[in-house]
Amino acid sequence: MKILVSTVQIRLFLLVVTLGLGLAQCDKNDPVDPTETDLSGIPYNPQSYAIPKPAHFPQVPVPADNPMTVDGIQLGRRLFYDPILSADSTMSCASCHLPVGSFTDNKAVSTGIDGIAGRRSSMSLMNIAYATNGLFWDGRASSLEDQALKPVEDPIEMHNTWPNVIEKLKKHATYPTYFRKAFGIRSTGEITKELAAQAIAQFERTLISSGTSKFDRFLQGDVDALDDEEFDGKLMFFDEGASYGLPDAQCFHCHGGLTLTGNQYFNNGLDSVASLDDFVDKGRGEVTGKQKNNGQFRTPTLRNIALTAPYMHDGRFTTLDQVMLQYADNGFGVENEDIFIGQMGFPLGNGSYSGLNAYQRSAIVKFLHALTDTTFVQNPDIQNPFK
Amino acid sequence: MKKYQILAALLLSGLAFYSCKDPVETGIDFDMTFTANFDGQQLEVDKIYPLGTLPINFQRFRLYMSDITLLRGTEEIRISEVEYLDFTPSSSATNLSVTPKIVFKNVPEGSYDGIRIGYGVKPELNAKRPSDFPAGTPLAIEDDYWLGWKSYIFMVLDGRGDSDNDSNMDFGFSYHCGSDPVYREFTYQQHIHVEKDHPGLQIAFDVRRFLLNDDNSPYDILANRATSNEVSDTRVAEEIMGRFDSVVTMKQ
Known part of the structure; x- marks a missing residue:
């Protein structure tokens, strides 16, 4: 039993350390790249978030290097539903994962921005936080963070590039603020695809059953x-x-x-x-x-x-x-x-x-x-x- | 009166502080390495082995162990309450075998006469559910809990066989053992040295012996292809779990 308690302590410790490192990072006095927008004046007060779950459900696994925060989830939710990720700004994650279909699109196979049909049906994201043995039908992504990176550059899905997405996010009216609040970045130059994927993964981890079926x-x-x-x-x-x-x-x-x-x-x-x-x-x-x-x-x-x-x-x-x-x-x-x-x-x-x-x-x-x-x-x- | 209350509060605080301190570490790390074998060869998933004249293969083998305890005279040192071993390689692995290793912390140094291992999840813990345990710990594994028995699945041994020797693995066998009546503990007489720079203990499970009767004749897996899902019918599960005594060998 001691081992079990220790695991919880270690995870709490890692969460505190990670948040602490984030705070420390925003206090650094390194100069901000003058070509980027300085965000350090925007408050960064990360609040950890405990994912609600039915009492009879297992505890939700959260990776130590992407702790759940209120602002991280909100950023991820916006990115999930925003077609800004696709090349022609017509398709978001939610285009294939709609709440009404329990985060599927109710189609035999999904279709990307160029009208090309994929080979496979979109999988439900309900309780996806518990999927720790690979994602997609074939398991080619090892984590939600890894998975979230792939559809953006898939030619039959969003058919975009991450550098394009990052440029759009940097110039966006509100996303730089959301990234600052979620991750404590000091300037738009620190917006990365990895942070975007982390935020989307945080939102996806909240897609847990209500326990009322x-x-x-x-x-x-x-x-x-x-x-x-x-x-x-x-x-x-x-x-x-x-x-x-x-x-x-x-x-x-x-x-x-x-x-x-x-x-x-x-x-x-x-x-x-x-x-x-x-x-x-x-x-x-x-x-x-x-x-x-x-x-x-x-x-x-x-x-x-x-x-x-x-x-x-x-x-x-x-x-x-x-x-x-x-x-x-x-x-x-x-x-x-x-x-x-x-x-x-x-x-x-x-x-x-x-x-x-x-x-x-x-x-x-x-x-x-x-x-x-x-x-x-x-x-x-x-x-x-x-x- | 008030000063006694303050004194009592200070005393209680002190006791609480003292009780929160970690126990003094007096032991060392001690490792155990586990292998699954078939008649002395390391078991490979999907490889065909002879059980008497019946060709069989194995696809899944995993188990829980409880109350792993080192023995020295009348002294008993429990080094773990529960552990989980999965000998099934993941589909992405290149290896066809898995050799789990567990490092037990803070084990008192010295020589021991034997070891006792419980196979399955002991009743005290089996009364709980995966949701009672932190994610990532052995008893949080949802897939190895069965609502039908209200029990963890203590051991899974699945494979296929070729009933008519035509090179087509035409039937499956699935031994999923669980529920309190099939929990088993065995004690093994073994000199075990827990010392710095001394090799750990190697424990081997010969899965062939799960499928041999007491007289070493092959178990009739064609007639007993699966453990019963009827909670009152634990015959096959008890037969399989009762063989851990002969299945396990160890050396150091």
């Missing part, structure tokens, strides 16, 4: 929060139905924990391929270069899944019923399919499984709807600040 109410003791069908769906989802005559749906093995994503990479049995080299989109394999990772993708959260259609990395399914039909067929037996893809239903004794009948699929879909958290998507603190 039916499922959350059930978890917190309201046994009537789920109706009978939703409850049956929950039992099958979490493989708890044996005593009730219900089969295992094996969902939670991949969609585990309270955030309902294990943050791992799986081949979830979507495609029948003769060889692992035959996947149209190699997913995780593109990043690792390993054949066995071809066709594997990061497990998305199922929280607010009813608001995030269409489904899968390429948006191939428009409804959750279609998703359940796919899984109920127990995959194709491709060698890197996850073990649990082939185990949905009752064991038949010959190594195969029964799949799920119509009621069982319907009950699971109803349970998935019970994960809907409208309080989260309507939270005024995470809406577009420019409206």
Whole structure:
């Protein structure tokens, strides 16, 4: 237990030191580049911010080198919703991650400023702070700070360059002040893409469930929060139905924990391929270069899944019923399919499984709807600040 | 009366100050290195191994340990309350094996006769939830907590097998053991020297032995492909967890 307490102490210490260093930096007397705007007259009073979360949720991981501050979050929120990041000032992060879609765009694949469609569907950012095993469908970004840098220069997304963005931010009427308040910079010359990404990451870490979905109410003791069908769906989802005559749906093995994503990479049995080299989109394999990772993708959260259609990395399914039909067929037996893809239903004794009948699929879909958290998507603190 | 109150307050403050001080460090760093093996060879994910005549591979192996305690006569020195070992390489890793190393702090120097290790999360901690622990600590890992048992998943051992020897790994096995009844503690007689500049302890888990019966015949994994999700049916989980005694070897 001593080790656990020490971890908290270390994190608090790092937060204090980091904020302290920021204060020390703004007191330095080094001359400011005369070609840049001096911001040192603007007050810098960073206030640390504790991310609100439901009591039954895990503690939110925050990296020691990007502590949460009130002004950092506000800057990040503006940058997230501001099309200033794109080359033609038409597209922001929120263009593909809208609150109403639980921070997706509800399109099969997203389209960038040049009208070019991408390959993959935008992922929900709900509870993204808990994603600590890579971001994007293929895990090519290691952190939220790393992820936030990439869409700006992606030619089929914002198609811009960071030097262009930084120049626009420096000349902007209000952003230099926001950067000063968030990070204590002394002049516009200290605005960097890394600080912009840190601010966006801070805002994204606040996108945490409200804890008011039916499922959350059930978890917190309201046994009537789920109706009978939703409850049956929950039992099958979490493989708890044996005593009730219900089969295992094996969902939670991949969609585990309270955030309902294990943050791992799986081949979830979507495609029948003769060889692992035959996947149209190699997913995780593109990043690792390993054949066995071809066709594997990061497990998305199922929280607010009813608001995030269409489904899968390429948006191939428009409804959750279609998703359940796919899984109920127990995959194709491709060698890197996850073990649990082939185990949905009752064991038949010959190594195969029964799949799920119509009621069982319907009950699971109803349970998935019970994960809907409208309080989260309507939270005024995470809406577009420019409206 | 007032001066006694002031005196009492000063005394209490002094006691509080004294109790807040860190304990005097009398020990040293002591490390343990853990390997997963199959019949003496370091385990590689996805590599095919023979279990009797049945080809099998392994895809995930991870476990919790509780109350790791060094033993010396009647003296017991607990060096850790809970630890987590994951032998599954991340998908981005180039290595096919993982060799976790844990450095235990402030371990009293000297010679010990043995070590006791609890496999799983001991009941006192298993009654808690991941949200009770700080992010980044072993018991905060959401993926290894199962609401169905209201328990941490003490051990995961997953893999695939080729039931008809046609080079197609056509079935999976998944042993996910959890809940208080399957928690196990074992004591190993082992001379352990905790000294500066002395090598640490090497502990090996031979996963093959999880899949051998007491008479060393292969466990029938075709008939027992998974641990039951029925909380009252812990038969397979107890069989697997009960084998840690023979699974673990150590040397220094």
